[in-house]
Amino acid sequence: xxxxxxxxxxxxxxxxxxxxxxxxxxxxxxxxxxxxxxxxxxxxxxxxxxxxxxxxxxxxxxxxxxxxxxxxxxxxxxxxxxxxxxxxxxxxxxxxxxxxxxxxxxxxxxxxxxxxxxxxxxxxxxxxxxxxxxxxxxxxxxxxxxxxxxxxxxxxxxxxxxxxxxxxxxxxxxxxxxxxxxxxxxxxxxxxxxxxxxxxxxxxxxxxxxxxxxxxxxxx
Amino acid sequence: xxxxxxxxxxxxxxxxxxxxxxxxxxxxxxxxxxxxxxxxxxxxxxxxxxxxxxxxxxxxxxxxxxxxxxxxxxxxxxxxxxxxxxxxxxxxxxxxxxxxxxxxxxxxxxxxxxxxxxxxxxxxxxxxxxxxxxxxxxxxxxxxxxxxxxxxxxxxxxxxxxxxxxxxxxxxxxxxxxxxxxxxxxxxxxxxxxxxxxxxxxxxxxxxxxxxxxxxxxxxxxxxx
Numbered sequence: 001x002x003x004x005x006x007x008x009x010x011x012x013x014x015x016x017x018x019x020x021x022x023x024x025x026x027x028x029x030x031x032x033x034x035x036x037x038x039x040x041x042x043x044x045x046x047x048x049x050x051x052x053x054x055x056x057x058x059x060x061x062x063x064x065x066x067x068x069x070x071x072x073x074x075x076x077x078x079x080x081x082x083x084x085x086x087x088x089x090x091x092x093x094x095x096x097x098x099x100x101x102x103x104x105x106x107x108x109x110x111x112x113x114x115x116x117x118x119x120x121x122x123x124x125x126x127x128x129x130x131x132x133x134x135x136x137x138x139x140x141x142x143x144x145x146x147x148x149x150x151x152x153x154x155x156x157x158x159x160x161x162x163x164x165x166x167x168x169x170x171x172x173x174x175x176x177x178x179x180x181x182x183x184x185x186x187x188x189x190x191x192x193x194x195x196x197x198x199x200x201x202x203x204x205x206x207x208x209x210x211x212x213x214x215x216x217x218x219x220x
Numbered sequence: 221x222x223x224x225x226x227x228x229x230x231x232x233x234x235x236x237x238x239x240x241x242x243x244x245x246x247x248x249x250x251x252x253x254x255x256x257x258x259x260x261x262x263x264x265x266x267x268x269x270x271x272x273x274x275x276x277x278x279x280x281x282x283x284x285x286x287x288x289x290x291x292x293x294x295x296x297x298x299x300x301x302x303x304x305x306x307x308x309x310x311x312x313x314x315x316x317x318x319x320x321x322x323x324x325x326x327x328x329x330x331x332x333x334x335x336x337x338x339x340x341x342x343x344x345x346x347x348x349x350x351x352x353x354x355x356x357x358x359x360x361x362x363x364x365x366x367x368x369x370x371x372x373x374x375x376x377x378x379x380x381x382x383x384x385x386x387x388x389x390x391x392x393x394x395x396x397x398x399x400x401x402x403x404x405x406x407x408x409x410x411x412x413x414x415x416x417x418x419x420x421x422x423x424x425x426x427x428x429x430x431x432x433x434x435x436x437x438x439x440x441x442x443x444x445x
Contacts, residue, residue: 052323052357061312064312066312066315066319067319068318068319068322071315071318071319071322072315074314074315074318075311075312075314075315078311078314079311090294090297090298091280091283091285091294091298093293093294093297094285094290094291094293094294097287097290097293098285098286098287098290101287101290102271135271
């Protein structure tokens with residue numbers, strides 16, 4: 001399965017890095033994950049490989065850098081085509097790209113609006129988050145996965161964000177399972193996949209990490 | 221011309237609409253263009269793009285495709301046997317093209333808008349400097365992607381040419397209204413010449429809105445737009 005040297009500049013809690021890791025694992029690609037200390041000072045390699053945004057993840061394939069998680073997952077899918085993440089039909093691919101783009105534009109911002117709230121989380125922030133998940137439920141329909149019978153592109157883009165949901169539930173005082181049972185059922189199906197279960201961090205640890213972030217930003 | 225049931229919903233000054241039209245022209249696809257009045261969106265638009273309610277929307281055999289860059293990729297794939305490829309064939313080059321297209325939509329677009337919405341001479345000057353910084357980065361991207369050829373995509377217009385080139389009409393308007401040269405023969409020589417070639421290209425020249433018409437629209441729009 002090796003087609004050259006693969007290095008991932010990584011941060012354990014970043015849902016964007018997790019996307020790349022799940023994609024690589026699904027393809028059976030071996031890689032070296034190098035942890036970046038985002039608070040201590042970014043490595044020279046990161047600053048050189050991603051001078052525009054200076055962010056993780058960065059995938060280095062035989063030394064050539066790729067940035068932006070959705071673009072990285074697309075690259076992994078094209079370079080190691082089996083098993084495919086994107087469907088083969090052009091229209092279905094366009095739909096998958098549309099929902100990936102929607103997730104990129106909406107989900108993490110909504111997550112951050114909740115955990116960054118000072119004091120009680122405003123109803124608007126909670127409702128917006130739930131509304132986004134409901135729209136994704138619409139896109140899922142009756143399928144097991146966004147990709148159909150098995151994990152696909154949109155599933156890989158979406159599932160890493162869910163390890164931040166426990167923190168959101170704690171701060172927001174609600175449960176995704178109650179508000180969006182279909183979405184919750186999809187999360188459980190993904191977690192039954194060995195790659196996902198192995199790679200996603202414990203949501204409790206993410207919650208503790210979020211508390212650390214809040215302290216750093218002086219949020220009470 | 222390739223016959224097919226294709227409709228495009230759009231608004232004539234939109235750079236995002238232009239992307240869809242250039243892609244369809246490259247692939248010689250006939251389509252019906254339906255002009256939207258953004259003050260009062262059509263039933264068809266609301267039905268085809270219920271999530272964002274925005275143009276452009278491409279409707280192919282009654283199936284809608286939304287988001288301009290996604291439309292361009294779809295056109296490239298759905299009519300892959302017609303005309304040249306729009307995306308590069310190498311996965312790394314594709315990733316680079318997608319990276320810069322996303323950069324254009326995020327950094328370039330907001331920098332261009334900031335000039336329009338800047339209050340006062342100081343703010344305007346700062347906004348212009350910011351845009352020029354973005355252009356210098358794009359100049360570097362042009363040199364790397366084009367590898368000495370005419371376009372980002374090589375000998376022919378490609379994905380990144382379409383993504384960035386579709387803003388040239390509005391760039392010209394901004395230059396005119398602020399009496400400033402943004403694309404500069406000295407600072408951005410590659411992009412300066414590329415812009416002329418892009419606007420003259422057969423796939424572009426009939427769908428590029430006239431700078432004067434765009435300027436009229438801008439002048440008549442409320443101050444905040």
